[in-house]
Structure formats: structure tokens, C-alpha cells
Amino acid sequence: MSYLVLDRISKRFGGFNALSNISLSVERGTARAVLGENGAGKTTLMNVLFGLYRPTEGSIQIDGKAVSFRSPSDAIANGVGMIHQHMHLAEALTVTENIVLGLGGLHSPLNLRRHSAKIVALSERYGLAVEPDQPVWKLPIGMRQRVEILKMLYRGAKILVLDEPTSVLAPNEIDSFLERVKALRDDGTTILFVTHKLDEVMRIADTVSVMRHGQLVAERDIGQTDVRQLSRLMVGRDVEPVRVPRQAAPGGPVLECVDLVARGERGLTALDRVSLTIRQGEILGVAGIDGNGQSELAEIICGLRKPESGSIRAGATEITGLGVSARMRGSRIGFVPEDRHGTGLVLDHSIATNFVLRSFRRRPVSRLGLINARFIAEQARWMMKRYDVRSRSPAQPARELSGGNQQKIILAREIEAGPEILIVMQATKGLDVGAIEFVQRKILEARDRGVAVLYISTELEHVAEVADRIAVMHRGRFTGEVLPGEATAEHIGLLMSGLSVGEQQ
Numbered sequence: 001m002s003y004l005v006l007d008r009i010s011k012r013f014g015g016f017n018a019l020s021n022i023s024l025s026v027e028r029g030t031a032r033a034v035l036g037e038n039g040a041g042k043t044t045l046m047n048v049l050f051g052l053y054r055p056t057e058g059s060i061q062i063d064g065k066a067v068s069f070r071s072p073s074d075a076i077a078n079g080v081g082m083i084h085q086h087m088h089l090a091e092a093l094t095v096t097e098n099i100v101l102g103l104g105g106l107h108s109p110l111n112l113r114r115h116s117a118k119i120v121a122l123s124e125r126y127g128l129a130v131e132p133d134q135p136v137w138k139l140p141i142g143m144r145q146r147v148e149i150l151k152m153l154y155r156g157a158k159i160l161v162l163d164e165p166t167s168v169l170a171p172n173e174i175d176s177f178l179e180r181v182k183a184l185r186d187d188g189t190t191i192l193f194v195t196h197k198l199d200e201v202m203r204i205a206d207t208v209s210v211m212r213h214g215q216l217v218a219e220r221d222i223g224q225t226d227v228r229q230l231s232r233l234m235v236g237r238d239v240e241p242v243r244v245p246r247q248a249a250p251g252g253p254v255l256e257c258v259d260l261v262a263r264g265e266r267g268l269t270a271l272d273r274v275s276l277t278i279r280q281g282e283i284l285g286v287a288g289i290d291g292n293g294q295s296e297l298a299e300i301i302c303g304l305r306k307p308e309s310g311s312i313r314a315g316a317t318e319i320t321g322l323g324v325s326a327r328m329r330g331s332r333i334g335f336v337p338e339d340r341h342g343t344g345l346v347l348d349h350s351i352a353t354n355f356v357l358r359s360f361r362r363r364p365v366s367r368l369g370l371i372n373a374r375f376i377a378e379q380a381r382w383m384m385k386r387y388d389v390r391s392r393s394p395a396q397p398a399r400e401l402s403g404g405n406q407q408k409i410i411l412a413r414e415i416e417a418g419p420e421i422l423i424v425m426q427a428t429k430g431l432d433v434g435a436i437e438f439v440q441r442k443i444l445e446a447r448d449r450g451v452a453v454l455y456i457s458t459e460l461e462h463v464a465e466v467a468d469r470i471a472v473m474h475r476g477r478f479t480g481e482v483l484p485g486e487a488t489a490e491h492i493g494l495l496m497s498g499l500s501v502g503e504q505q
């Protein structure tokens, strides 16, 4: 019998079947990829395995023994650890404190030192280097993720569930992360990982399960399949990169930034004299490894952050000193932020309410301070259809939707406000191939209506698909500008790491 068996698992939320009769078996010391469109039920299935949800029907067996989890601590006690898409560490505590938090008996510094030594030994064994005494807020994302993994291994996890683990990592961190996962598997840990990235599946999975609409639709050994087949199994059709020929040449300048200088959270220079111009009906792509000033650039243009010096013009208007509401008013600037949960949506509010976050003070959404609920509901139905937001009702809280559907809500709200300038950060992160195609198409349609788009992403291949020009950012500066199709990924990669061609070792 297989090491892990999920037997006919179903999960209903109200009248909605999120999982229907899923049976899945994984051998010890192998890696199973779980693929599927946004909303297919992957996270729900993993949450059932980790004790966050109780299945409506079905059972779980580990190593031949029936188990039933009422909570994540039950799952952990039975050797199941999970690393979530959004990390759950206490920022103010150190790495060691985070790892041992909840284990009990930790009050003496001596105990902490003992734990620290064991954590270092564990991290060396798996090549998961961490600094035990550093507070978590000081750590880059990649290292935080290692802390989460160590936390689970420290509790004796034999089955590790990774939910879209690479979606938070920079391209240069992904390779070493995948190597670490392989090392864990080769050491006997059973891995289940959810991803949308088919190349990663091919690189580290031994077997793959494909889900669609809450059901298991296919299972393959990795040697029996390829990227094209998996993509078809996921979305039920072939998906090609979007190619939308432009309707007209770009017009005059719409957004002009000159010599923007800014400091980041820790007082270091985040932007070092950045200048850019985007014309009407043009997409300027900004590629770069996360944390090289992209967020600061977007926030300064939107008015969420003040530059130390430099100027910004939108059309003929100087907007440098204006706040965010003045810039958004009159629908000048649309913003799709990187942090969908914190900035993009109000998670506890309904889909319909999230659609009107920009416009609730204006007619026809409200009049004399009274909300027009009927209009909001009708508009929500229209927007959901137009943007393919899959949900049972406009009244469903945004929190309950899958990542791809949440992103479509933000995009719909920002594009339908009719902006002249659209700033999009990490538009495709965590999205399935079908949703990526959809989102890219909507952005290209906005371009063809004359919107000037700043498209910031760490996913280079997607920048190259939509941008008219690509500016590469490194340490707060533009290190080069290239035309998609003319520059190789290697050349852009060099610019991303601050080297020019010929400088590489």
C-alpha cells in the first residue's frame, strides 16, 4: 500500500462542491505535483490533508494507518507539514524563536541555545541555510521560506505539502530551492507540491495529478507526459502565448518621470534617478529581481509614497506632490498592486463591494450618501462575466476565491474605471496558464484603447509577451532597455543582475 492515501475525499462549502470524490496515492520518498486551473480545488485538498478543513466525506491513511485530523497540530503530530502560499511567521521574533514557537518549555535562554544548535545542524543537512538569531523581518522572502520548511522538519514532518512554493521566489532563488526539495525527497521525505509552473513539474516531480473543477482528471508518471499535454489536461484546451497585433502606433507621452530618487523602508536608496516615459497605447515592461526598487517606483507614481526628488507628469499636469486620491480621481491612474490581499482587495467584503472600492462615492454607485445596491449587484454580474470571475455569487467574500479569480477582480475594477495610465505589478503571479492568457489579453486590449501601461513583473517571459519595450531594473536603476524579441533571456538576465554583456564570469 502507498505511504499516503487520500481515499474518496469530498469537501462541500454550503451547496458548493469544492472537492468531489478525490482519491490519490503517493509513494514514500517521491514528489507529487498537483496541477490545476485557479479554483480547481488544489489548496482545498491540501488544507484537508493538513487538518485545516475536515473532509465532508472520505478518509486519509498514512503508512497503512487511518488518520483523522481536527487541526494542523494533529496533522503535524502525524508527520504532515505544510508551507502555505502566504507565510505565517512572527516578524518580530528570531528564526529560532519562530521555529520553536508553540513547542513549549522554552523559557530559558539555555533551551533556546540548544534548539538553535539543532536547527543549524538540520539546516546544514538539507542545505537550508538560515541565520538563527536574525529577526524574521530582516530576512528576504527566500530565507523566510526556508524558515517555514525548517519549522516543519523540526517537528518531524515526513510528508511536506508545498502550496505554490516558488511563486514568492525571485528567478535566481528558484533553482536552488528546487534542488533543496529534491534533496529532501531523496532523503525519504514525501513531497506534495501545488504549482502552475509546468517546467518545475517536469524538473522535480516523479508523478503528477491534474485537477479540474474539484475533480481529479488525470494522473501521469512524469516520464509519460510533457508540458503541452499537461497544459491541455489542466485547462481542457491548447494554450498559446498571447499575440495581439497592435492596432495603432503609440501616441504622445502620457506618463513622464524624471530623475526619481527614493529611499526604501530601511533607509537605503530604493530609486536612484529613475526616468521613464510611456506613450499613449504603449506598454513599458519593467523586468527585474524582486526588491530592486520596482515597488517603490509603482507606489511613487500612484502617490502612495513620496519621492525625495524628481518629478512626475501625467499628460500636461505635474502630479509630483499630489496624493493617491487626487491621482486616481478622474480615473487618471489605475493600479493593480503586488499585494492582492493587503492592498488590492478587502478580503472580508463581497466581490460586488470590491468592484466599487474606487467609485462608491460617485453616481451611479451612490447618491446623496446612499448606496445603490441594485446597481452594484447588476454591475458585479456584468463584470464577473466580462472578466470570467468564477464564483457562485457576487455576494461571496473575496477571501473565499482562488488567487486567479481575486486577481481578475482587481484588474476588472482598475481597467473598467477607464484610466489613462495603468500600473500593473506581478499581474501573472500564481495564475494558471489560462488565467495568464486572459489577464494579458485584457491588458493588451487596454493598450489598444490608448492606455499607457507600466507592466512590472519578475516573470520575464510574461513581460516579453506583452511589452513594447523592456526596461531592466537593478538596485534602483534602469540598467538597460531592450526590445522584446531582440534580446535573449540570457542578456536580460545579465542586466537583471547588474552586469553588462561581456562582464560575466
Ligand SMILES: Nc1ncnc2c1ncn2[C@@H]1O[C@H](COP(=O)(O)OP(=O)(O)OP(=O)(O)O)[C@@H](O)[C@H]1O
Binding pocket: 013, 016, 018, 036, 037, 038, 039, 040, 041, 042, 043, 044, 045, 390, 391, 400, 401, 402, 403, 404, 405, 430
Ligand atoms: N472557505 C471557503 N468557503 C467557500 N468556498 C471556498 C472556500 N475555500 C475555497 N472555496 C472555493 O473552492 C474552490 C477551490 O478553491 P481553491 O483555493 O482550492 O482553488 P485552487 O485550485 O487552489 O486555486 P488557485 O490556483 O487559484 O490557488 C474555489 O471555487 C473557491 O472559491
